[in-house]
Amino acid sequence: MKRVIAIILLLTLAYVFTSLDYSRSEGGSYEYYITSWKEVGIPNLVTAILADWRAYDSLGEATLLFTAIAGFYLLLGGKKK
Amino acid sequence: MIPLIVAFPLAAAFLTSILPALRRERFSKHLFLIGMLSPWLILPQIINNLPSNEVVGNWSRVSGIEVAVDAYNIPFIVAELILSAFVALYVWGYYPRKIENKAYVLILLLHSGLLGAFISRDLFNYYIYMEIASVASFALVGISKEKGARRAAFKYTVFSLLASYIFILGIGIIYLKTGYLNLALIKENLEMSREINVALALSFTSLLLKSGIFPLYFWLPDAHSKADAPVSALLSGLVVKAPAYGMILLTLTFPINTSMQKPLLTLAFLSMFFGIAMAILQKNSERLLAYHTVSQMGYVLLGISLLNPLAAAYYALAHSLFKGGLFLSVGSLAEHYGTRDLEKLSYRNNKSLMLAIVLLSLAIGGVSPFIGAFGKAMLIENLKGFLKYAFYAGGIGTLVSFTKLNYYLSKRGEKIEIPRRKEAISLSLAILTLLGGIYLHPHLSVFKDSISLVIAIFIFYLLRKLGVFEVSFKAFTPEQFKTLGKEINAYMVLFTAVLLLFLFNFL
Amino acid sequence: MKMSLIVRTTTKLISPFLVAYSAYLMLYGHLSPGGGFQAGVILAVSIILLITSHGYNRVRKTFKFWEVQLIEGISGGFLVLLATAGVVFGGFFYNFLRGGELGSLISGGIIPLFNIGVALKVGAAFTFMFYILLRWVERD
Numbered sequence: 001m002k003r004v005i006a007i008i009l010l011l012t013l014a015y016v017f018t019s020l021d022y023s024r025s026e027g028g029s030y031e032y033y034i035t036s037w038k039e040v041g042i043p044n045l046v047t048a049i050l051a052d053w054r055a056y057d058s059l060g061e062a063t064l065l066f067t068a069i070a071g072f073y074l075l076l077g078g079k080k081k
Numbered sequence: 082m083i084p085l086i087v088a089f090p091l092a093a094a095f096l097t098s099i100l101p102a103l104r105r106e107r108f109s110k111h112l113f114l115i116g117m118l119s120p121w122l123i124l125p126q127i128i129n130n131l132p133s134n135e136v137v138g139n140w141s142r143v144s145g146i147e148v149a150v151d152a153y154n155i156p157f158i159v160a161e162l163i164l165s166a167f168v169a170l171y172v173w174g175y176y177p178r179k180i181e182n183k184a185y186v187l188i189l190l191l192h193s194g195l196l197g198a199f200i201s202r203d204l205f206n207y208y209i210y211m212e213i214a215s216v217a218s219f220a221l222v223g224i225s226k227e228k229g230a231r232r233a234a235f236k237y238t239v240f241s242l243l244a245s246y247i248f249i250l251g252i253g254i255i256y257l258k259t260g261y262l263n264l265a266l267i268k269e270n271l272e273m274s275r276e277i278n279v280a281l282a283l284s285f286t287s288l289l290l291k292s293g294i295f296p297l298y299f300w301l302p303d304a305h306s307k308a309d310a311p312v313s314a315l316l317s318g319l320v321v322k323a324p325a326y327g328m329i330l331l332t333l334t335f336p337i338n339t340s341m342q343k344p345l346l347t348l349a350f351l352s353m354f355f356g357i358a359m360a361i362l363q364k365n366s367e368r369l370l371a372y373h374t375v376s377q378m379g380y381v382l383l384g385i386s387l388l389n390p391l392a393a394a395y396y397a398l399a400h401s402l403f404k405g406g407l408f409l410s411v412g413s414l415a416e417h418y419g420t421r422d423l424e425k426l427s428y429r430n431n432k433s434l435m436l437a438i439v440l441l442s443l444a445i446g447g448v449s450p451f452i453g454a455f456g457k458a459m460l461i462e463n464l465k466g467f468l469k470y471a472f473y474a475g476g477i478g479t480l481v482s483f484t485k486l487n488y489y490l491s492k493r494g495e496k497i498e499i500p501r502r503k504e505a506i507s508l509s510l511a512i513l514t515l516l517g518g519i520y521l522h523p524h525l526s527v528f529k530d531s532i533s534l535v536i537a538i539f540i541f542y543l544l545r546k547l548g549v550f551e552v553s554f555k556a557f558t559p560e561q562f563k564t565l566g567k568e569i570n571a572y573m574v575l576f577t578a579v580l581l582l583f584l585f586n587f588l
Numbered sequence: 589m590k591m592s593l594i595v596r597t598t599t600k601l602i603s604p605f606l607v608a609y610s611a612y613l614m615l616y617g618h619l620s621p622g623g624g625f626q627a628g629v630i631l632a633v634s635i636i637l638l639i640t641s642h643g644y645n646r647v648r649k650t651f652k653f654w655e656v657q658l659i660e661g662i663s664g665g666f667l668v669l670l671a672t673a674g675v676v677f678g679g680f681f682y683n684f685l686r687g688g689e690l691g692s693l694i695s696g697g698i699i700p701l702f703n704i705g706v707a708l709k710v711g712a713a714f715t716f717m718f719y720i721l722l723r724w725v726e727r728d
């Protein structure tokens with residue numbers, strides 16, 4: 001019974017997600033990044049996005065890692081040998 | 082200028098984390114307090130030029146990340162700053178020396194993550210900073226000495242992360258279809274389509290889970306009741322508000338039609354009444370308050386679903402203050418009695434805590450000069466007919482439950498010593514709810530309030546005579562599941578079902 | 589928890605190269621493929637390789653627990669400081685050091701500095717996580 005419910009739910013989800021159109025829309029930030037590459041002045045586009053245009057997000061990501069590890073340290077690292 | 086509000090506590094968190102390596106652990110308290118209070122330095126500047134926005138790094142809106150402070154998020158920011166300042170004072174010297182430093186680091190990270198989420202106007206940036214706050218809170222729940230705290234923390238982690246993944250999927254679809262992450266630009270370039278509807282359904286369902294709305298509340302009572310008092314105050318007061326702010330952002334950006342509005346409205350009312358009903362049956366003081374969070378988040382969702390985000394934001398501010406205060410004051414009692422059983426607690430011998438809890442109970446019940454009444458007055462404007470009475474009934478239900486809390490607490494108990502500082506913090510939060518209410522909405526409706534109070538007390542005695550409070554709900558506790566895995570599976574199915582419901586409703 | 593001589597020698601040989609590679613990725617991340625996160629992970633791998641081959645007790649004598657913690661915190665603080673320093677010049681995360689020819693090392697302004705900060709942070713964070721886990725496992 002449980003399995004039947006799980007399979008039905010999964011199939012319905014799969015139906016919804018396969019019925020979508022995953023083509024990219026024209027324009028938007030993506031186009032802007034490609035065309036105004038010169039604005040940042042470095043040849044690596046990925047780094048330009050990660051470390052300059054959206055550096056604030058990268059700071060957040062690095063902090064997220066730090067948070068995870070601080071939590072980890074709090075829960076597991078209390079005891080010294 | 083605005084992102085500095087995040088940067089100061091963040092810098093303090095990093096600096097606090099290196100103190101043990103430098104063998105200067107004794108200064109962590111001071112650095113912690115500085116970090117928690119430093120955003121106050123920037124607040125005057127932000128309030129003076131109020132609707133202000135800024136793109137980080139002086140880029141154009143298309144490429145950079147926009148942060149803004151305006152009428153919709155200033156209540157959240159103010160609530161965050163006030164409650165976290167009180168919690169910082171409460172936590173000072175609270176944790177044992179061994180884990181003190183690490184706990185301070187995490188609370189600072191929680192603080193900056195929440196502020197980052199509240200100022201954000203960019204979907205991905207909002208998601209990242211909300212995640213910092215949630216990840217910090219997982220560990221903070223886990224360090225509690227309460228039995229079952231780690232289990233609660235694990236459950237919280239699993240479901241919160243599940244919701245995060247679903248949310249980022251939603252963001253991805255929105256980015257794919259509109260080409261932007263910035264909410265103002267999304268609004269300009271929006272063409273509604275099937276995909277956007279699916280993305281909205283995904284985001285709303287995951288944010289509903291993260292804010293603990295019925296029927297996706299299952300992690301909340303455990304996590305919020307097992308945590309230590311100051312952490313509970315932060316979780317209930319602030320962490321569940323970050324997803325609510327996300328929902329406000331979504332409703333401000335996307336055109337929400339009635340078919341999307343209806344399920345949200347239904348869930349808001351269900352959550353309100355379910356929370357109250359469960360709270361009335363609880364015997365554990367913290368669990369009672371935790372179920373009230375479910376109910377009060379229903380009010381916030383009500384504001385969102387009525388497309389009245391301002392009401393939701395101010396109700397969230399009100400809820401942060403009184404629920405934070407309640408968790409701190411009841412938590413101090415519970416801590417010094419060494420139990421969370423309502424029948425063993427008493428505030429008889431402690432006049433200032435008694436005053437604080439009574440005032441905060443009136444505030445959460447929506448009695449008039451308090452801040453709760455202001456939130457409710459804003460919410461009720463858009464309600465009509467039957468829903469209006471249901472809303473009043475919700476208020477009375479909350480009062481019944483808090484009559485119960487005060488009834489149990491006012492019984493005679495053994496005499497205990499509670500530090501002056503904790504009493505002062507609880508009392509000042511209580512007075513703040515009163516002053517804030519008078520400042521925001523100077524209005525007194527004696528007749529209506531006394532009627533609801535009388536009805537509430539009457540219902541309370543009726544229920545007591547009927548023996549409702551003696552009922553013990555074995556079946557409603559998590560122990561009915563044999564293993565944690567089975568419990569998680571069951572809730573996962575529930576989550577999927579709700580997700581599908583939303584998907585088909587939005588499509 | 590020591591592995592055989594061959595493994596130990598090989599990892600000892602490889603680790604410095606990995607560190608050099610990681611340094612290249614963080615310094616030249618804005619000119620060629622690379623960047624802070626990747627460099628950080630490779631930096632962590634060079635130490636994790638040593639831990640797996642030589643054992644935690646040997647490695648922690650060279651790379652001390654508190655040093656890793658210090659690097660993690662300081663590099664995080666450095667990132668925030670870098671972002672905050674921009675406020676003086678015009679805005680949070682404002683790239684105030686921009687200059688030089690396109691393609692030269694200094695053309696990135698604060699980008700290489702940011703990359704170095706992120707790399708040290710990520711590298712120290714992963715190493716630190718390994719240290720916590722191993723300390724916990726070897727506790728009893």
